Amino acid sequence: MLLPRPTTYLAEDGEFSLTEATVIRVGDTSLAGTARWLQSALRAPTGLPLLTDEERGDRRGPVDSAILLSLKPGLGAEAYELDVDSSGVRIAGGGAAGVFYGCQALLQLLPPTVYRHAFAYDVRWSVPAVSITDGPRFRWRGTMLDVSRHFMVKREVLRFIDLMAVHRLNTLHLHLTDDQGWRVEILRYPKLTSVGGWRRESQLGAARDAPGDGRPHGGFYTQADIREIVAYAAERHITVVPEIDIPGHSQAAIAAYPELGIKPGQQLEVWTRWGVNHNVLGAEESTIEFYKGVLDELMDLFPGELIGLGGDECPKDRWEADERTQQLIRERGLGDEKGLQTWFISELSAHVAGRGRRAYGWDEMLEGANLPAGTVIASWRGMTGAVTAANRGYDVVACPDHAVYLDYRQSESPDEPIPVSIPLTVEDTYGFEPVPEGLSAESAAHVLGGQANVWTEHIDSPRMIDFYVWPRLCAIAEALWTNGKRDYAEFRVRLDEHLARLDALGVEYRHEEGPLPWQKRPGVPGRPSTREQRAAHIAQVTADIRD
Structure with missing residues (x-):
């Protein structure tokens, strides 16, 4: 009963038992790392040696x-075949990733x-005889994790990566900067973390007049931490995509370096409120040069193809009211404030492209003209952005808030x-469909896949990450x-069995009957809305990106 559901699953007669004599062998030396990973996953709970070819040596x-x-x-790079009979287990993959996913499937058969980390007594370590073929529908199977609003320490990020790997997810989009905090060390601009990495308090609840909690919050990843996270993820065939949000959501950077703001002499603090902030970056050439320096260090840390530039929720009113900004718009022939936002994205996208990378950003980037070729769009305000971007020839990651926003x-x-x-x-998240209806085959090919988004304004601890994310991310991972066709009733049977694995992994997921006592927040107001209200709002704010 695997999760995600494999393409084919044929149960056979018999089983294979792990014993003191069982070894892990590789048919290609490039799989030695995967063999070591599988050995480490099995050794602690089983207490068996499970020697690898490397350890057996002359024996x-x-x-x-x-x-x-x-x-x-002939198999796809992430596809695998898994066959079990009484003589052993055979896992074949089109690439190392496919073999790794076959190993993950093997663990689920045990x-x-x-999934526990200590030796387990009185357990029969047997695998049912089975023949499985499997491979993914989409190449981008992701999760966006917001570590800016509430910082997640490195060990918890590594744990989250392990949980993603269990569910065959392969992309971790890290939202590293926002108004409320800057979370990655940039050596040439140390105040981004010494000043921008901390705020004096956090808004408590979602109401506009909500009080602050009076408790300082912060933290950041050193460059050594980032290298470790990236390497740890790569060993599990997960690509880490960094995001530095510009030109909005930038008050933490402006607090550290006031010259980045519209009024360079104005000293702002790292923002303590949630929501859309009107303090955005100023439009000087020096701001672009500053962020080129940031991106240079970022690209040295993250080897993946995509570099996130944000581009979302950037109010234009401060630009409209500022004489110097209006002068720059005229001098550059940008037309208006939307043109200015496109200028920001284009200047930094070109810098990213110069390093052989591609820009990645939210669907607001479609509101301006001349979006750089090769840009990848994350469609979050419904699916309008996905349709528009795909029809314009841009690659798309679907992450519509009405389906996959796990906050x-x-x-x-x-x-x-x-x-x-x-x-x-x-059930709602299980119904997520990344490819919008009505796209031509050519446009649909631009949909790389999808991701769940985990914004953390109101998720202030790893325990609450567990509550909000699981088991909804199990459903999204399968989607x-x-x-083939999905059947929620059939999925629910497998999910109920899978919850025992989450228990063993120590995941404090939300139970079907509702939050447990320590998962509640009595007296802290939220901001609920109906689907009709949400749909009307999205229709209004996405009008500018429709064809």
């Missing part, structure tokens, strides 16, 4: 009990205790903590991985 030879990892030409409340119950926006149940 290599015929064996009666083996887990064999190999590559198979008792859930395999949204999970029911109509008054016990939901700090209830925001519309209810999104497990992004599994080919």
Whole structure:
């Protein structure tokens, strides 16, 4: 009963038992790292040696009990075949990623205790005989994690990566900067973290007049931390995509370096409120040069193709009212404030392209003209951005708020903590469809996949990350991985079994009957809305990006 559901699953007679004699063998030396990972996953709970080819050395030879990892030409890079009989386990993948996902499937065939970190007594470590073929529907299967609003320490990010890997997710989009905090060390601009990495308090609740909690908050990742996170993720075939948000959502940077703001002499603090902030970047050439320096260091840390530039929720009123900004718009022939936002994105996209990378940003980037070729759009305000971008020839990551925003409340119950926006149940998220209706085959090919977005204004601890994310992300992972028709009732049976694995992994997920006592936030107001209200708002704010 695997999750995500594999393409084919044929149960056979018999089983394979792990014993003291079982070894892990590789058919290609490039899989040695995957073999070591599988060994580490199995050794602690089973107490078995499970020697690899490397460890056996001169003792290599015929064996009666083996887990064999190999590559198979013709399979997709992330596809795998898994066969089990009484003699052993054979996992073949089109690439190392496919073999890794086959290993993840193998773990799910074992008792859930395999996910615990200490030796388990009285467990039969047997795998049912089975023949499985599998491969993903989409190449981008992601999660956006906002570590700016509430910082998540490195060890928790690594744990989150492990949980993503269990569910065959392969992209971690890290939202590293915002008005409320700057979370990545930039050596040439140390005040971004020494000043911008901390705020004096946080807004408590979602109401516009909500009080502050009076508690300082902050933290950041050193460059050594980032390299570790990126390498750890890569070992699990997860690409980490960084995002530095410009030209809005930038007050933490302006607090650290006031010359970045519209009024360079004005000293702002790192913002302590939630919502859309009207303090945006100034339009001087020196601001662009500053961010080129930031991006240079960022691209040295993150080797992936995409570099996030944000571009979302940038109010234009301060630009409209500022004489110097208006002068710059005229001098550059930008036409208006939307042209100025496009200028920001274009200047920095060109810099990113000069390093052989591509810009990645939210669907507001479509509101301006001359969006750089190669830009990838994250469509969050419904699917209008996905349709528009795909039809214009831009690649798309679908992440519509009405389907995959995991900070949204999970029911109509008054016990939901700090209830925001519309209810999104497990069934709602399972219905996520990344490819919009009505696209031509050519346009649909631009949809790379999708991701869940985890905004953390009201999620202030890893325990609450667990509550908001799981098991809804299980449903989204299946929507992004599994080919063929989906059946929620059938999925629910597998999910109920899968919850035992989450228990073993120590995940404090939301139970179907509602939040547990320590997951509630009595007396802290939210900002719930109906689906009709949300749809009307999205229709209004996306009018500028329609064809």
